[in-house]
Amino acid sequence: MMKYPFLSLQETNTPYFEELKQAASEVIESGRYLLGERVARFEAELCRYLSCDYAVAVGNGLDALRLILKAYIELGSMAPGDEVIVPANTYIASVLAVTDNGLVPVFVEPSESTFNLNMSLIERAITSRTKAVMTVHLYGRACWSGELKELAARYGLKIIEDNAQAMGAVSSVPGISGKFRTGALGDAAGNSFYPGKNLGALGDAGAVTTDDKELADVVRTLAFYGSAKKYVNIYRGLNSRMDEIQAAFLSVKLKYLDEENRHRAVVAAEYNKCIDHPGVMTPEPGSPGEHIFHVYALRCRRRDELQEYLTTQGVGTLIHYPIPPHQQQCYREYNLLSFPVAERLSREELSLPMAGNLSLESVREISGIINRF
Known part of the structure; x- marks a missing residue:
């Protein structure tokens, strides 16, 4: 667990x-x-x-x-x-x-x-x-x-x-x-x-x-x-x-959606404030209400190493999404197309825990673990 x-x-x-x-x-x-x-x-x-x-x-x-x-x-x-x-x-x-x-x-x-x-x-x-x-x-x-x-x-x-x-x-x-x-x-x-x-x-x-x-x-x-x-x-x-x-x-x-979304924005702001690592890029929040953080998505060139490290530290993560649509097997007709930005994001994106009930204490602890990577 x-x-x-x-x-x-x-x-x-x-x-x-x-x-x-x-x-x-x-x-x-x-x-x-x-x-x-x-x-x-x-x-x-x-x-x-x-x-x-x-x-x-x-x-x-x-x-x-x-x-x-x-x-x-x-x-x-x-x-x-x-x-x-x-x-x-x-x-x-x-x-x-x-x-x-x-x-x-x-x-x-x-x-x-x-x-x-x-x-x-x-x-x-x-x-x-x-x-x-x-x-x-x-x-x-x-x-x-x-x-x-x-x-x-x-x-x-x-x-x-x-x-x-x-x-x-x-x-x-x-x-x-x-x-x-x-x-x-x-x-x-x-x-x-x-x-x-x-x-x-x-x-x-x-x-x-x-x-x-x-x-x-x-x-x-x-x-x-x-x-x-x-x-x-x-x-x-x-x-x-x-x-x-x-x-x-x-x-x-x-009935509770706006309240939860507001908390997600607070969680994201806390992540952005607490994460301080030269190899990790935090997401832009946008204007008020523009981002409700269904996913809190980092970028890291050593993404796979960071994910493995976080797993050993008890932090669950996901990758959204490791294979862009044009590179999927079901779309072989598009496999030769090149979209460098999308492909780079697919190699660097890593999603941290995010929920409407996530505590700020947990956010600070997760951020500290990342800063020690």
Whole structure:
């Protein structure tokens, strides 16, 4: 057992045990486990939280992204063979959603300072087949700018947010509809509530959020076998639904999300203050609320040695992500492409323990261990 585990879901959920048990009991006693009032309630709560018009609860974050793109194809905004710009250093799900719909990912390098999509490189990647930019709020930091909005308007592109890691983050620049929270900045967003997320279910769950009623309606239909009326199938759809019990759990935890995110920012600031090692680079915090630190990501050229050392000292760590999408075996057609920044980040990134209940004393002790490396 690690003295400082990377993440303990049991400890993360301990403050809410009684409320979660009560929520589970109510769902069990209701006899309604799918397509019930608790999912509808959570969708409404999520809309209020993000200030968006529509939320469609689905099975997981990957499905949320898949369904957005599939809906745009059904609506005629995209067609197989069209291109979607994606960051070269995202989690594989961002790219899987694109290729699963017969669309073509076009990789763009990240910024070394933010780990997010380098906005200055987007325009040179746009072609006549480009239909969308997928902006990924990686590690919990909002990835948004006025330049991105201007490019999308000038070239007629959709902006799709991969908001799997940043629920609660706030952009200093308003989105296309004047909203500020990630998940409500672009045309549509895929959100994940995987248990380890800042807003985590106790199983798989996700949601599509948007201000576009037509898109939301098509997504909802696609997620239910392509059927808006039972046994009448308009589209070749999927089966992707959030369970009632996960929606009930998420309604409990959403109430505490901002408080936990504020604590994560305090934890990150303490790490940044206490870590003092010439070979370790700490992450930039961004403007207030811009980074909710789903992951606290260091950089170190001796990353593998540092990880091994921390393991011997009882500190749990993870690497996000050791192999960029374009180098994965499943995307052999892209293996010869070169993205030096993304590849360098994949060799140097190391994530430290981070949670809404992590004590500052633990942060100081972990930092001291790093300083002695």
